[in-house]
Amino acid sequence: MTMPLMRPKRKNPVLRTPQMNLPPWSRSRVAMGLTVAAAEGRFALQVCAECGAVQYPPREACHACVSARLQWRQQSGEGRLIAATTLHHSNDLFFRERLPWRLGLVHLDSGPSLMLHLHGDVQAAGQRVRVTARLDRAGRAVVIALPDPETPYMNDDKVLREMGCDPRFRKVLVTDAKSATGLALVRALVKAGADIVWAGHAEPWKKMPGADDVAALPQVTRVALDLTDGRSVDELAGEIGGKVDIVINSAEVHRTYGIAARRGTDAARAEMDVNYFGLLRLAQAFGPALKGRSADGITHAVAWVNLLSIYALANFPPHGTFSASKAAAHSLAQCLRAEMRMAGIRVINVFPGPVDDEWNQNQPPPKLSPDALASAVVKALRDGAEDVYPGDVAQEWLERWRDDPRVLERELAAGG
Numbered sequence: 001m002t003m004p005l006m007r008p009k010r011k012n013p014v015l016r017t018p019q020m021n022l023p024p025w026s027r028s029r030v031a032m033g034l035t036v037a038a039a040e041g042r043f044a045l046q047v048c049a050e051c052g053a054v055q056y057p058p059r060e061a062c063h064a065c066v067s068a069r070l071q072w073r074q075q076s077g078e079g080r081l082i083a084a085t086t087l088h089h090s091n092d093l094f095f096r097e098r099l100p101w102r103l104g105l106v107h108l109d110s111g112p113s114l115m116l117h118l119h120g121d122v123q124a125a126g127q128r129v130r131v132t133a134r135l136d137r138a139g140r141a142v143v144i145a146l147p148d149p150e151t152p153y154m155n156d157d158k159v160l161r162e163m164g165c166d167p168r169f170r171k172v173l174v175t176d177a178k179s180a181t182g183l184a185l186v187r188a189l190v191k192a193g194a195d196i197v198w199a200g201h202a203e204p205w206k207k208m209p210g211a212d213d214v215a216a217l218p219q220v221t222r223v224a225l226d227l228t229d230g231r232s233v234d235e236l237a238g239e240i241g242g243k244v245d246i247v248i249n250s251a252e253v254h255r256t257y258g259i260a261a262r263r264g265t266d267a268a269r270a271e272m273d274v275n276y277f278g279l280l281r282l283a284q285a286f287g288p289a290l291k292g293r294s295a296d297g298i299t300h301a302v303a304w305v306n307l308l309s310i311y312a313l314a315n316f317p318p319h320g321t322f323s324a325s326k327a328a329a330h331s332l333a334q335c336l337r338a339e340m341r342m343a344g345i346r347v348i349n350v351f352p353g354p355v356d357d358e359w360n361q362n363q364p365p366p367k368l369s370p371d372a373l374a375s376a377v378v379k380a381l382r383d384g385a386e387d388v389y390p391g392d393v394a395q396e397w398l399e400r401w402r403d404d405p406r407v408l409e410r411e412l413a414a415g416g
């Protein structure tokens with residue numbers, strides 16, 4: 001049985017910081033479909049549209065009827081362990097440092113058999129398992145067999161932890177902890193077992209309702225952080241940059257203007273200065289330190305979370321300049337993801353629908369509560385997901401965007 005994770009000992013500052021080695025990461029274009037689904041927390045395999053055969057590994061044509069009409073479909077992952085083995089030797093640097101490592105062969109109820117990683121609580125051949133896909137430290141999907149039913153402390157398993165970014169015992173920076181979403185995030189992280197939460201506040205002397213209760217929690221330290229001011233960002237990075245394991249960029253400016261509703265560029269500039277340039281300043285100041293500590297002990301640096309918006313995918317004209325700033329931030333976040341991936345740091349992009357806050361007062365329900373958004377962020381960290389679309393509105397927009405982005409643009413222009 002998995003033993004609960006214990007608080008790691010303090011690091012001896014004299015010892016060297018281990019460098020990260022990524023697991024093997026080259027995949028074919030067609031196999032990337034598995035990664036795209038895993039990035040959203042789903043386990044999908046190709047299913048033949050002609051004969052219904054489920055495929056593994058991913059391929060160009062059906063193994064049963066050679067049809068090229070293969071479609072990615074979500075799978076339950078239910079199956080049975082046929083064989084298990086323990087690896088005691090590997091020429092690969094990543095696995096070498098993590099031996100012994102267990103591998104298994106599972107027969108899925110839906111047909112195919114898979115070679116995969118084994119959770120520590122999956123033991124004897126014949127045992128029922130639930131197979132799922134997770135991203136590994138290189139950001140590529142790998143398959144793992146989990147115990148079915150679930151076991152206590154199963155998230156503390158060594159193999160599973162390599163694939164997630166669990167905030168437990170980690171040190172987290174929330175860049176804007178004064179908003180309703182920021183406060184909810186700080187509370188959720190403390191509940192999830194974070195060791196320290198640095199709660200950023202651009203104007204710490206301003207009193208915000210509820211902020212004092214959160215600041216009084218023993219894990220929480222309030223810090224001054226203004227993303228529009230390069231010096232403020234650099235100063236904080238100098239102070240805590242070498243200790244942060246997870247950065248959650250929750251800072252945003254949100255105004256409700258299109259183009260014609262306002263003269264001048266001041267509101268749009270303020271949005272860009274925080275939503276886009278703020279992310280850039282933060283990434284330049286905190287990115288290198290995070291990358292340098294991605295293999296530093298059990299609670300190494302692990303993730304960067306960007307709170308974007310579903311409006312980043314398609315412009316919502318009543319919030320036109322805000323949408324544009326979030327689209328810019330999304331593009332920059334893709335660059336950040338590519339750069340951080342080589343160090344094994346996961347960049348998680350969160351695309352919520354309208355949040356129930358002061359800037360969406362005129363939006364009809366359903367709206368996402370700040371607590372629901374915070375829970376979605378913690379879940380994404382635990383599962384190691386990369387792309388998160390919390391709430392019904394975000395899910396619905398995503399479906400429509402996937403179906404045809406040009407149709408969605410015209411629907412939004414007509415009012416939704």
Ligand SMILES: [Zn+2]
Pocket residue numbers: 048049050051052053062063064065066067
């Ligand atoms: Zn077929």
